């Protein structure tokens with residue numbers, strides 16, 4: 001291929017996946033990350049079958065299966081530990097062809113990083129302006145030694161929830177809004193076997209995901225006003241979830257003080273009318289930040305990346321047509337997943353009224369196993385483009 005050059009704004013899971021997908025299709029890539037160090041903050045991550053297939057397409061499946069924990073999600077319980085819905089793991093794997101994967105975010109990020117040429121990764125590089133132009137795009141950024149301008153055949157805006165690229169090129173878009181819930185997360189040492197599963201209570205959810213090597217990721221989510229904090233977040237959670245079923249109290253007891261992360265959940269409530277402007281494409285949270293209720297945010301970013309790499313396989317000359325195809329393939333699906341995730345949160349974690357919770361729980365108990373499986377598999381059943 002000719003010297004096709006892509007600049008990727010943002011070195012999160014989405015940006016690195018995009019850089020890797022393009023690199024594997026012969027592109028020269030430059031990743032610009034504003035942080036001083038390339039790393040992923042946060043605890044664990046559930047990667048559903050679609051995300052795992054995307055990572056397979058990027059050549060990382062075997063390494064991540066080794067570094068994480070492969071398991072079908074186990075189902076949903078109430079706070080007393082009674083199963084509302086259980087997933088037939090064998091049948092799910094048979095349908096989807098792979099397990100889901102629990103993985104430490106740092107492991108996924110490191111695996112992506114190590115698959116890229118070190119010379120393509122630039123930290124301390126804050127993008128300030130993107131010029132989308134029809135024949136080439138330009139990116140202005142502040143590096144450690146001052147301002148720079150880069151010319152590229154393609155620019156990928158993978159700069160996350162508060163994307164500067166989106167704000168600049170989609171100035172009328174209202175941006176992210178608070179979804180009504182706050183989440184707490186931790187990755188801890190917990191070698192006892194625990195099924196990957198979630199638990200619902202009124203206006204609350206607790207999730208646990210083994211992430212391999214004797215480690216476990218747990219999260220808790222509550223309806224709450226934005227911007228709150230507690231002097232001791234773990235103590236506040238113990239008070240709220242301390243009487244929930246085993247092993248929830250044990251997980252919190254095994255959590256060292258200071259490792260719990262607290263984040264308000266924001267999402268793009270107004271979907272973008274397009275992910276493309278000239279030679280610039282948005283990807284990941286920049287394009288479709290969603291609530292985490294379906295465990296699909298990073299999964300959709302990985303899908304975006306795999307599709308972007310595939311449509312751009314012909315190189316720089318074909319970029320306009322490639323980006324039209326990217327938008328057509330990715331926008332409907334990622335926005336449908338975002339909508340479904342928000343609805344799942346409203347019906348699941350956010351439902352608070354005790355009567356509504358009782359009706360919901362009874363209804364979920366009555367869903368036949370095959371229908372529950374179909375609904376869980378609905379968005380996980382994605383396959384990368386062939387070729």
Ligand SMILES: Cc1cc2nc3c(=O)[nH]c(=O)nc-3n(C[C@H](O)[C@H](O)[C@H](O)COP(=O)(O)OP(=O)(O)OC[C@H]3O[C@@H](n4cnc5c(N)ncnc54)[C@H](O)[C@@H]3O)c2cc1C
Nearest residue numbers: 010012013014034046127159160284285292295297298299
């Ligand atoms: C509580 C919670 C739980 C979640 N659980 C799951 C889960 O189980 N499974 C799942 O699939 N997803 C999950 N997600 C969603 C997932 O974390 C995100 O969708 C995913 O990490 C988004 O990746 P990204 O690369 O698009 O954005 P980000 O990770 O936000 O990366 C953007 C990067 O761009 C950089 N940047 C920003 N601005 C600039 C600039 N101007 N110049 C240069 N660099 C810049 C940032 O520093 C950052 O490194 C969860 C999210 C939350 C909040």
